[in-house]
Amino acid sequence: xxxxxxQLLYIFDAIMTERSVTRAADRLAMTQPxxxxxxxxxRHIWNDxxxxxxxxxxxxxxxxxxxxxxxxxxxxxxxxxxxATQFDPLASRRKFRVAATDVIVELIWRQLLxxxxxxxxxxxxHAVPYTPEGTRDALREAHVDLAVGMLNHHDHSxxxxxxxxxxxxxxxxADHPLAGRQITMEEFLDARHLLVSMSGDAHGFVDxxxxxxxxxxxxxxxxxxxxxxxxxxxxxxLIAAIPEIISxxxxxxxxxxxxxxxxxxxxxxxxxIWHARHDRDPGxxxxxxxxxxxxxxxxxxVMTNSPCGRSRNLVAEQKSD
Numbered sequence: 001x002x003x004x005x006x007q008l009l010y011i012f013d014a015i016m017t018e019r020s021v022t023r024a025a026d027r028l029a030m031t032q033p034x035x036x037x038x039x040x041x042x043r044h045i046w047n048d049x050x051x052x053x054x055x056x057x058x059x060x061x062x063x064x065x066x067x068x069x070x071x072x073x074x075x076x077x078x079x080x081x082x083x084a085t086q087f088d089p090l091a092s093r094r095k096f097r098v099a100a101t102d103v104i105v106e107l108i109w110r111q112l113l114x115x116x117x118x119x120x121x122x123x124x125x126h127a128v129p130y131t132p133e134g135t136r137d138a139l140r141e142a143h144v145d146l147a148v149g150m151l152n153h154h155d156h157s158x159x160x161x162x163x164x165x166x167x168x169x170x171x172x173x174a175d176h177p178l179a180g181r182q183i184t185m186e187e188f189l190d191a192r193h194l195l196v197s198m199s200g201d202a203h204g205f206v207d208x209x210x211x212x213x214x215x216x217x218x219x220x221x222x223x224x225x226x227x228x229x230x231x232x233x234x235x236x237x238l239i240a241a242i243p244e245i246i247s248x249x250x251x252x253x254x255x256x257x258x259x260x261x262x263x264x265x266x267x268x269x270x271x272x273i274w275h276a277r278h279d280r281d282p283g284x285x286x287x288x289x290x291x292x293x294x295x296x297x298x299x300x301x302v303m304t305n306s307p308c309g310r311s312r313n314l315v316a317e318q319k320s321d
Contacts, residue, residue: 087282089120165267169247179257192220
């Protein structure tokens with residue numbers, strides 16, 4: 001392979017990773033015109049348009065996707081081999097994109113940013129929306145470096161580290177007609193439910209359980225973030241099955257009644273996920289370690305030391321007396 005073509009592959013890899021000429025230029029420390037000129041040379045040499053404009057970003061052609069499938073791994077391995085020992089958090093100017101829900105951001109983002117200010121002040125950290133299907137594609141296409149979420153399907157191209165298992169609690173306003181006691185399955189099924197759905201689908205883990213039992217509930221409303229759930233519940237007759245870790249948050253449970261579901265649902269496992277191409281990337285490894293440590297510390301702290309968690313059952317018992 002000619003040196004010119006190897007240089008073009010290096011630029012091509014950056015464009016495919018960033019899906020933007022501007023971001024690729026920043027990544028490569030090149031000017032935008034220089035990257036544009038390189039694209040023109042690629043099109044001439046490889047006899048394909050390679051990229052088409054899509055809004056503010058660019059979309060690769062099928063040939064470009066096929067080429068990247070073949071060269072993306074080797075290019076990363078080559079780059080990683082050269083720079084594997086050169087990651088210094090204090091001196092790094094990298095940018096990390098992490099797909100996460102607002103629950104995860106609420107749990108650790110402040111602590112993580114404080115850590116970066118002291119130990120890696122040049123690193124930028126961007127939280128991007130998380131959806132199970134969309135995030136898997138984003139990891140494969142290098143739109144994000146890491147993700148915190150669930151693994152519903154095995155994918156040999158993705159790696160993961162287990163963080164913790166979390167159950168579910170039932171939430172509703174304190175003066176809801178069903179509050180203050182253990183509700184029955186019939187009452188649960190007859191109620192109007194609020195579901196937090198990152199994808200917009202009106203079907204969650206509780207519904208998976210109900211499907212197995214030949215039952216269904218009415219999802220009267222969905223929202224795509226957890227932070228708005230308390231106010232919605234306080235002002236309506238809706239009830240919601242929420243992750244256990246949220247039910248231990250004092251800010252979340254204030255003025256809400258928290259109880260148990262009328263059936264047992266298997267806990268949901270949460271994972272830290274990355275693409276296989278980042279297995280040996282020292283920067284991603286360092287960021288993985290920080291996120292994993294903070295999340296496990298916060299999970300342990302919330303589940304063992306939260307005054308709201310300890311008081312939840314007491315409130316339920318007092319209301320049922």
